[in-house]
Amino acid sequence: MTTTPPAGGASRGGTRRLTVAQALVRFLAAQHTERDGARHRLIDACWGIFGHGNVAGLGQALVESGQGPGAPLRYLQGRNEQAMVHAAVGYTRQRNRLSAHAVTTSIGPGATNLVTGAALATVNRLPVLLLPGDTFATRTADPVLQQLEVPWAGDVSVNDALRPVSRYFDRVTRPEALVPAALQAMRTLADPADTGAVTLALPQDVQAEAFDWPEEFFADRVWPVRRPRPEPGALAEAAQAVRGARRPLIVAGGGVHHSEAEDALRALADATGIPVVSTQAGKGSLRHDHPCDLGGVGHTGTAVADELARAADLVIGVGTRYSDFTTASGTLFAEPSVRFLNLNITAFDGHKMSALPLVADARAGLEDLAGALSGHRVDEAYAADCARGKASWDRVVERAYDAGAGGSRPTQLQVIGALDAVVGDEDVVVNAAGSLPGDLHKLWRARSPRQYHLEYGYSCMGYEIPGAIGVRLAAPRTPVWALVGDGTYLMLPTEIVTAVQEGVNINVVLVQNHGYASIGGLSEATGAERFGTAYRHRAPDGTYTGDPLPVDLAANAASLGMDVLRAGTREALREALAEARASDRPTCVYVETAPADPAAGPPVSAWWDVVVAGTSARPAARGAREEYERRAADRRRYL
Template sequence: MVQGTSGQTVRLTVAQAIVRYVAAQYSVADGERRRFVPAALGIFGHGNVAGLGQALAEHADRLPFVQGRNEQALGHMATGFAKATKRRQTLAVTASIGPGATNLVTAAALATVNRIPLLLFPGDTYATRRQGPVLQQLDLPGSGDVTANDTFRPVSRFFDRINRPEQLLTALPQAFRVLANAEETGAVVVALPQDVQSHAFDFPVEFFEERDWPIRRRAVDTEEVKHVAELIKRAERPLVIAGGGIHYSDAQAELTALGKQTLLPVSETFAGKGAITEDGPWSVFGIGLEGSPNTNRLAERADLVVHIGTRLTDFATASQSLFANPDVRFASINVVEHDAVKQGATAIVADAKLALTALAAELDGYCVPAAWADEVEAARAAWVPVRDAALDPDTRFPKEEHPELPETDAVLTQGQLIGLMQEHARSGDTIVAAAGGPPGDLQKVWDATGGRHAHLEFGFSCMGYELPAAMGVRVADPDPAHRITAFIGDGTFIMMPTEIVTAAQEGIPFTVVISENHGYQVIRRLQMWRTGEHFGNEFRYREGEGALVGAVERAEAAAARADRLEGDYLKIDLAQIAAGLGAEVRRPTTAAEVRTALDETRGARGPVVLVVPTIPHADLPGAEAWWDVSPAEVWEHVDTSEKLAEYGEGLAMQRWHG
C-alpha cells in the first residue's frame, strides 16, 4: 500500500487503475482544455482480455472502447486523430501479447518519426514466470527478461514494462509528460504483463484526480530572432521551407502573414502541405522530389534557406543535391533543437507561432529584393498552367498516342482524378494520403488553401495508414459538412481495408477514393528509372504454369524467367470487396460519373468507397529532382552503364551543409 497526502487508498487492479488514470488526464493548450485520451481502441486476446478487457468493460462510461480489426490500423487511426487535433489529443490502443502487440510496432514507428503522440498498451508475457514459457512467448535461451515487446524500444519515445502494480505511480505520469511535450512526443508504450494486469493494489486516491498537462509553447529568444532576421535582410534570394511543425503550432496564419508582408517565397514539405492558407505570388508550392520543378529551380539558386518545423528528409532536399548555390546559408525555426540545427542552420529554437510573430516584427518594413520577387513570380506563373493542364478532367487523355501504355478500361489519369476531387473539395474538407503515388501527386498539385486541408504522412511513408487515419481525422472533425477522404491506390487498399468494418460498425462517415491502376505503380516508375526493367510491381497473373507449386524445380531447370508475373492484369473486384466490408460503393469511370458519385455521396452516414480506374504509367510532370537510389553496379542480363553514369552525375551534386 502507498498512501497519498490524504492517507486514503482505493484497491484496484492494475488494469482498472490504468483506465481510471487515463480517463482523468486533460491537455491544456492556449487556454483550451480537452480530454487528452477520450477513447480506447483495441482487439482482445488472451493477453489482455481478463485484464484491460475487464477494466474497460467496467469503466466504459469513463473511457469508451472501440473494437477494431487490425492492431496496426488502430494505431494509425489514433495517430490520424492526434495529428488532426494538432497533437492536443490522442487515443489509447490495446493489444494482446505476441503478434497482437508486434502488429503495433509499425504504428509506433510512424508516430515517433512524425512526432505525433500515440499511447499504446500492449499485453506482455507473464512477470511471475511460474507458468513456464507461455503461449506466444519468445523464450530466448540467453535472455530471460526479453519479450517480443522489446521491439518497441527503438521506435518509441517512452517505453516501460509494468512488473509490479506500484510502478504505475511513476510510469503513467511520465508517459503523459512525454505525450504532452512537443519536443519529445511520439509513441508511448506501456507494456503490461498478462498476469500483472489483474493484480490488485491499494492506490492513493489522489492518483486518480483530474490532472492538466500543459502543452507549452517554447518561448522565443530575441537574440536568435535578430540573427535570423539579419540573415534574411542580407540575402539576395531567400527561400522558406514550411514543414508539419507549422500545423502542430497552429501557425498557418502567422506564416501566411509573413509571406504577404515580406514576399518571402514559401514552399511546403509533405507534412507542411497547407501551411499557407492563401494563394499569392510568394506561395511556390511543394519542394523536393515530388514538388514543383519550378520551385526546385528556385531552391537551387537560393542563397538563404529558412526551414521551419521540418526534419528536412531526403525527399525535401533531393538527397542533399537541391541547394546548389555555393554561397547558400541556412536558418531555421524549430521546437526541437535536433532538427533546428540541420544543415548548420542559424536557429531559433522556439514554438513556430511565437517565433514567426517575433520574426515578422523584426522584419517590419522589409521586402525581398525586387529582382528575386520577379523571378519567384515568374517561376510560379510558369508552373500553374502545366499543373492545371495535368489536372483537367475534361481533356481526353490521348491513349492512341501512347501505345506503350497497357490497355485497360480506364479513361482518366490519376492526375485527372485528383482534378475532379479538387473541384469537388470545399472549405473544411480534408484529404489523407501516405504512400505510393497519391501523396507525391497531392504534394505536387493539390491546392490546400481556402480552408481545404491536406493530411500527408510521408515521414514513414506507410502503406495502410491512410484509411484508418482518415477515420481518426473524422473522429477529430465530426462536422458532417466536412468531407474526409482517404486517397489511395489499389495496392494500399488490398493491403489493409479491414477498418471499413469498424467504420460501418461505429457509424464513422468518411470516403475512400481508390485509384485503380493495377499495382505498385510508383515503385515500378522508380524501378524503370533506376534499372530500365520492371519486375514484381504490377498486379498480373503468372505466365506459364501460373503457380508457385514446382517453382523450385523450374528455377533449377533455368526456366524461371519464362514464368514471371507478366500475364494479364489480375481480375480483382475492389468494389465487391468494399461492399462486403460494409461500405457504400460506386465504380465511376468517366469524369461525369466521378462528379456524380462525389456529389451523391457527400454527407453519407457511413463509409463510402469510390473505385476509379486510372490509366497505368500516365504520370504527372516530373519534379526534375534527384534521389539517391543506386542502380545495380553489375547485372548479367542488362547493361546498367547508362543508369550508373546518370547516378554518378547526381552523386556529384550532393553537398554537405554545415
C-alpha cells in the same frame, strides 16, 4: 503540470482499491493538455483487440468503467493492431497533437503488430499511447502461450521490439510501478519536443492484480503545452541573416500545423514577401492562392519551388526535419554560399544542415521573427520572379487537371482534378503511399491548413483508411477522403468494417491501376525493369507480364459493408464523387484509371538517391548506373 482533487469528494491522503488496469483507465480519464487557455482530453479513447494478454485486465477495466454516454474512456473496436495505431495517429494529427488515443493488444502477435504503427507515429512526431499485454511478471506460467523464449535474457519479451520505435518505454512489473511510469508516459505524450509513440508493456498478471492506490493518482492533471520563445541573441542573429539575404526561401514543415502557426506564417510572408514552399507535412501552411505560396518542394515538389530552392542563399526551415525528399538527397540547395536558419521546437532538428538554430515554438518564433524584421521586404525583382513562376505552375496544374471528354477513362491526374473540383475548403484528403503522394504534392491546391493530410514521414501503405477514420473521429462533421491505390488497399482494408460499425462515414477513392505504379516507375529508373511490381498473371517466361488479375476490389469493399459507386468514365467519376460527399454512409468510389501519358504529367525536377547496381550484364541497369553517378556527383554536405 497542475492537479486538482479527484471528483466525487474524495479527500487527499486516502486510497482506493483497484486492479492495475482499472487504475490505469481512471488515471487516463483524468489527463488533460492545455495550450493558449484551451483544455483538451489528453487520452480521448482506447482502441483495442483482446486476447489472453489483456482481456481480463484492460478488457475488464473498460467494461467496469462503463461504455455508455459520458464513459470515462471510450472504447473503439479495431480489426488489425497496426491499423488501430494508424487511426490513432490520424486522430492526433487532426487535433494538432493536443489529444491522443491509446491502443491495447494482447501479447505475442497482437503486440508485434504494433511496431509498424509505432514507428510511423514516432517518425512523424505524433503522440499515441500503446498498451500491449506482456508475459507473466511472476513467471508462474513460463512459457505462456505466444511467449518468446530468449535463453540469454529471461526478462526479454516480444514487446522489446517496441523500444527503438518508442519515445518512452516501460514495463510495469509491479502495481506501484505504474505511478511513475504513467506520469512519465503523459509527460512524453504532451511534450511537443519529445513526443511520439509511448509504450507501457503490461504483464497480464499485473494488469489484474489489486492494489491500494493513493487518491492523488486519479486527480485531474493538466499538462501545459507551452510556447517557448526564441532566445534574444539567436533571434537577433536570425533577423540579421534574413536582412542580409538576397534570395531567402521559407520551407514550411509539419511543425507549422502542429503549432497552429499558419496565421503567423502568413503575416510574415505578407510583411516581407519571402516565398514559401512546403514539405509533404507542411503543405497547406499557406493557402494555395496566396501570392507567396509556391507549392511543394523537393523530389516531389513543383518545378518553380525547386528552381527557387536551387538559387536560395538563405533557407528558413520552419518545423521541418529535412528528409531526403525535401533536400533531394542533398542536391537541391545548390547555391554555393547557401546558409540555413531553422526554427524548430526540437534542438535536434534545429541544428540540421549546419543551420543557425532558432529553438522555439513555431508560432511564437514566427511572431518574434516578424517583429525583428519590421520594415524589411525582399527585392522587387525577386518577388516578380516568384510571381511569374507561380503563374507558370498554375497553368501546369490546369493542364494536368483538364477533364477532356467525359466518356473516357480518367488518368490518375484527372482523378485528382475531379476530386479537387468536388471538395470544399473544410474537407480533408488523406494519403500516404504509392504514386499519389508525388502527384498530390505537385498538384493539390490546399485551401485550408488541415485539408492536405499526407503521411510521408513513414509513407506506410495501408495508412489511408484507418487514418481517415481517425481524422473523422477528431472532426466528426468534416468530409474526409482516403485516396487509395490498389496496392495500398490490399495491404489493410479491414478497418472498413470499423467505419461501418461506428458509423464513421469516410469516403474512399479506390484507384485501380493493377500494381505498384510508384515502385514500378522507380524500378524502371534504377534498372530493375519493373520486376515484381505489376498485379498480373505469370507469363511463360516466369515474369508477371500476363493478363491482369481478375480481382474485384469494389466488390470486396461492398462485402465489408461500404456503399460502392463504380465510375468508368470521367463524367461518371465527377458524379460519383459528388454523391459520396453528400452521403451519410461510408462510401467507396471505385475507378479504374487509364495509363498516363508521361508528357502530360508535371515534371520531376529534383533527384532522389536510390542506389543502382554497381555492375550488371543488363543494359537497363548499366544505363541507370551512368545516370546515377551523374546525379550523385551533385550531392553535398551543408557545412
